[in-house]
Amino acid sequence: MKYQKRKKAIILLADGTIFYGKAVGSKQGTAFGEVCFNTGMTGYQEIFTDPSYYGQLMVTTNAHIGNYGVSNEEIESDSIKIAGLICKNFSYDYSREAADDSLENFLEKNNLLAISDVDTRALVSYIRDNGAMNAVISTDVDNIEGLKKQLAEVPDMNGLELASQVSTKEPYYFGDENATYKVAALDIGIKKNILRNLAKRDTYIKVFPYNSKFEDLEAFKPDGYFLSNGPGDPEPLVEAQALAKEIIKRDLPLFGICLGHQVIALANGVSTYKMHNGHRGINHPVKNINTGKGEITSQNHGFAVNREEAEANTDLQITHVHLNDHTVAGLAMKSKNCFSVQYHPEASPGPHDSSYLFDQFIENIKRN
Numbered sequence: 150m151k152y153q154k155r156k157k158a159i160i161l162l163a164d165g166t167i168f169y170g171k172a173v174g175s176k177q178g179t180a181f182g183e184v185c186f187n188t189g190m191t192g193y194q195e196i197f198t199d200p201s202y203y204g205q206l207m208v209t210t211n212a213h214i215g216n217y218g219v220s221n222e223e224i225e226s227d228s229i230k231i232a233g234l235i236c237k238n239f240s241y242d243y244s245r246e247a248a249d250d251s252l253e254n255f256l257e258k259n260n261l262l263a264i265s266d267v268d269t270r271a272l273v274s275y276i277r278d279n280g281a282m283n284a285v286i287s288t289d290v291d292n293i294e295g296l297k298k299q300l301a302e303v304p305d306m307n308g309l310e311l312a313s314q315v316s317t318k319e320p321y322y323f324g325d326e327n328a329t330y331k332v333a334a335l336d337i338g339i340k341k342n343i344l345r346n347l348a349k350r351d352t353y354i355k356v357f358p359y360n361s362k363f364e365d366l367e368a369f370k371p372d373g374y375f376l377s378n379g380p381g382d383p384e385p386l387v388e389a390q391a392l393a394k395e396i397i398k399r400d401l402p403l404f405g406i407c408l409g410h411q412v413i414a415l416a417n418g419v420s421t422y423k424m425h426n427g428h429r430g431i432n433h434p435v436k437n438i439n440t441g442k443g444e445i446t447s448q449n450h451g452f453a454v455n456r457e458e459a460e461a462n463t464d465l466q467i468t469h470v471h472l473n474d475h476t477v478a479g480l481a482m483k484s485k486n487c488f489s490v491q492y493h494p495e496a497s498p499g500p501h502d503s504s505y506l507f508d509q510f511i512e513n514i515k516r517n
């Protein structure tokens with residue numbers, strides 16, 4: 150593959166702006182999605198397989214993608230979930246002893262369209278100024294008008310329900326069935342490393358489809374409940390919100406991450422909104438209000454919880470704040486055994502500063 154002439158490709162944004170690149174490998178075609186960027190210097194495989202990114206065209210700001218190959222251990226779900234990849238230099242060669250394959254083969258197996266040789270700095274500054282928006286990437290470079298028409302039909306991320314597209318169809322189990330604690334987890338796009346983190350803390354988990362009822366989860370006789378991360382807008386997730394309300398009403402231990410955090414806010418009557426650009430990277434500073442300590446966190450979200458409404462809710466405490474823009478990064482209910490964070494304590498990719506939140510969940514379970 151290495152020295153062949155690459156096919157031209159374009160990135161067409163919903164506002165008509167065009168960027169140019171070349172197709173990675175031999176794949177040709179067209180892919181639609183919301184264009185967003187991740188600033189992590191490592192962790193591309195975890196990012197590409199994170200179900201939270203379903204429906205998004207991912208721009209990686211690291212100048213090199215693919216240079217350390219892929220490993221069978223570093224997947225966050227069983228397939229690539231991003232809609233397409235946009236990068237600067239794509240490494241066809243890779244170098245890492247633990248790697249199982251090249252990124253090029255991994256993308257090909259997952260049938261993913263990727264575009265390299267893009268001026269990603271210019272593209273990222275453009276999105277930073279103008280906000281996340283729908284886009285199309287394509288090797289069909291002479292069909293701009295046709296692509297524009299198709300792009301106009303792609304639904305806006307605002308209001309879009311996507312959790313049902315990535316959730317498990319059937320319940321399944323994770324961990325050791327003789328573990329001390331049992332947790333019922335709602336899969337609205339769950340990352341594997343959340344399950345690994347719970348299992349590591351002596352927990353046996355049953356994972357449920359996105360539209361499961363409280364009675365379904367309760368039948369497992371869990372000691373605690375978990376609401377996962379996931380793609381799309383949290384607002385249309387009415388079943389998950391109803392489930393959260395049932396758990397909260399009974400004051401059972403509840404922990405939510407990212408989309409799960411947003412669902413918990415909505416269940417408390419606090420609204421969510423689409424951010425200009427969202428947070429996607431592995432070096433986002435967060436302050437824990439209760440300890441005064443800072444944490445460097447892994448983040449991936451395009452929506453956030455309304456801060457004024459959270460402050461006005463007398464049963465909610467804002468426990469964590471994002472230090473770059475002061476958005477809500479964590480919530481706890483004062484009268485209930487329930488807390489949540491907007492970021493990713495499971496890392497994968499990213500730093501492990503926040504893994505204490507899993508310990509906190511186990512403590513809440515014990516206390517109950």
Ligand SMILES: NC(=O)CC[C@H](N)C(=O)O
Pocket residue numbers: 201377378379380381382383406407408409449450451452453
């Ligand atoms: N990682 C997540 O769970 C993301 C939640 C939601 N889809 C958002 O973009 O805000």
